[in-house]
Amino acid sequence: MARIDVLMPQMGESIAEGTLSKWLKKLGDAVQRDEPLFEISTDKVDAEIPAPTAGVLAEIKVQEGQTVPVQTLVAVIETDKGATATVAPSAAAQRAPAASGATVAVAPPAAPKPAPAPTAPSRPLPPSTAPTGKGGDGTETAEERLRRKSTPLVRKIAAEHQVDISTIPGTGFAGRVTKQDILGVIERGVGTAVGAPAGTAPRAPLPAVGPVEHPVVEPWPGDRVEPFSKIRKITADHMILSRRTSAHVTSFFEIDYSRIAELRRRHKATYAERGVNLTYLAFIAKTAAENLRKHAVVNAAVSGDNIIYRRDVNVGIAVALDWGLIVPVVKRADELSLAGLARAINDLGDRARSKKLSPDEIQRGTFTITNPGVFGSFAGAPIINQPQVAILGVGTIEKRPKVVTLPDGTDTIAIRTMGMLSMSYDHRVVDGADADRFLADVKRALEDFPEGAI
Numbered sequence: 001m002a003r004i005d006v007l008m009p010q011m012g013e014s015i016a017e018g019t020l021s022k023w024l025k026k027l028g029d030a031v032q033r034d035e036p037l038f039e040i041s042t043d044k045v046d047a048e049i050p051a052p053t054a055g056v057l058a059e060i061k062v063q064e065g066q067t068v069p070v071q072t073l074v075a076v077i078e079t080d081k082g083a084t085a086t087v088a089p090s091a092a093a094q095r096a097p098a099a100s101g102a103t104v105a106v107a108p109p110a111a112p113k114p115a116p117a118p119t120a121p122s123r124p125l126p127p128s129t130a131p132t133g134k135g136g137d138g139t140e141t142a143e144e145r146l147r148r149k150s151t152p153l154v155r156k157i158a159a160e161h162q163v164d165i166s167t168i169p170g171t172g173f174a175g176r177v178t179k180q181d182i183l184g185v186i187e188r189g190v191g192t193a194v195g196a197p198a199g200t201a202p203r204a205p206l207p208a209v210g211p212v213e214h215p216v217v218e219p220w221p222g223d224r225v226e227p228f229s230k231i232r233k234i235t236a237d238h239m240i241l242s243r244r245t246s247a248h249v250t251s252f253f254e255i256d257y258s259r260i261a262e263l264r265r266r267h268k269a270t271y272a273e274r275g276v277n278l279t280y281l282a283f284i285a286k287t288a289a290e291n292l293r294k295h296a297v298v299n300a301a302v303s304g305d306n307i308i309y310r311r312d313v314n315v316g317i318a319v320a321l322d323w324g325l326i327v328p329v330v331k332r333a334d335e336l337s338l339a340g341l342a343r344a345i346n347d348l349g350d351r352a353r354s355k356k357l358s359p360d361e362i363q364r365g366t367f368t369i370t371n372p373g374v375f376g377s378f379a380g381a382p383i384i385n386q387p388q389v390a391i392l393g394v395g396t397i398e399k400r401p402k403v404v405t406l407p408d409g410t411d412t413i414a415i416r417t418m419g420m421l422s423m424s425y426d427h428r429v430v431d432g433a434d435a436d437r438f439l440a441d442v443k444r445a446l447e448d449f450p451e452g453a454i
Contacts, residue, residue, distance in 0.1 A: 395420035
């Protein structure tokens with residue numbers, strides 16, 4: 001009889017815990033190797049986890065809705081189909097901490113270990129991150145490295161508020177400083193300024209935004225109450241934090257897509273033969289990506305009192321799912337052909353809906369496009385996807401009457417394929433003139449899209 005342990009996987013370097021959202025197999029079910037076994041949800045991505053081997057699901061250690069650290073024992077598969085199944089939770093599952101909302105980077109251990117209690121004063125480290133220095137002789141210990149390598153969001157907040165992360169007692173896995181930890185410190189107005197000379201008082205932190213708190217509303221008789229899913233909770237918090245962080249302004253431009261419509265009519269079948277769906281979104285993403293190179297401030301990020309002008313043009317494409325919203329990213333989109341970009345958008349969208357994305361595919365975006373027009377929306381004012389400074393909204397594209405000027409100078413009303421583009425931008429760094437110049441260039445490029453770019 002062989003017993004195969006199934007562990008909570010680490011879905012990317014910055015992921016330290018996951019929520020087991022749904023079991024796809026029941027206790028005692030036969031499973032095949034690579035067959036989806038359960039679904040997990042992290043603050044980066046939702047995914048189906050395949051079985052590591054064929055056999056019978058003999059033990060379930062973590063229940064649906066439970067959040068546990070990576071490498072926690074989740075289940076046991078027996079390769080002997082005559083084995084008796086049990087459901088007693090393991091010590092690791094019993095001691096797994098509740099969800100804290102933290103995202104931390106840890107090196108995965110070679111074997112499952114009991115999850116540390118989140119409030120323990122001394123936390124065991126995974127074997128691969130065991131201390132290599134004594135600490136007292138000036139050598140940085142593994143625990144210090146873990147704390148220093150907190151999540152990008154935590155480091156960003158610390159930099160903006162001039163707080164030294166190493167001075168904060170962390171409550172996350174292996175003593176990591178979580179978002180709640182640092183926001184609590186900022187709210188209390190304490191902390192050590194980064195880089196402050198010895199003997200000088202720390203710089204006062206900037207005003208704190210505080211953690212996101214959603215008002216509690218009393219349900220009425222007959223109402224149905226459901227808790228936020230993890231992805232819905234993350235989306236809600238990020239949207240509120242984005243509104244608090246960026247000075248949102250939105251500009252609207254009307255686009256005549258008649259030229260694009262004609263190009264699609266002529267080339268759509270040829271693209272389909274190559275397995276590519278030639279959508280309006282592909283033309284818009286291609287045009288936006290090329291113009292982001294010319295308008296660097298729209299492809300930027302804010303870091304404290306600095307502007308980061310991104311070298312790469314990584315375009316995120318918002319995908320609406322039945323269970324929430326996710327934004328996979330096309331890396332270096334400006335370097336792709338129209339066909340390559342269309343193929344990448346189709347592929348990422350399909351894999352987002354089937355929960356096949358990797359964490360790296362939803363990170364490092366520099367600009368986002370959302371397409372509510374596919375549902376019939378005329379136009380909208382989308383919320384910026386932090387830490388970016390702009391997001392493009394695509395309204396519905398349809399035939400409408402429009403006044404056009406004929407070659408002889410007279411005006412007439414014609415049927416044209418029209419649609420709205422809206423862009424919300426961070427007025428801290430993007431002025432209205434910057435945004436409108438970018439949108440004007442996008443409009444001209446779409447309305448005069450060159451045949452040779454097909």
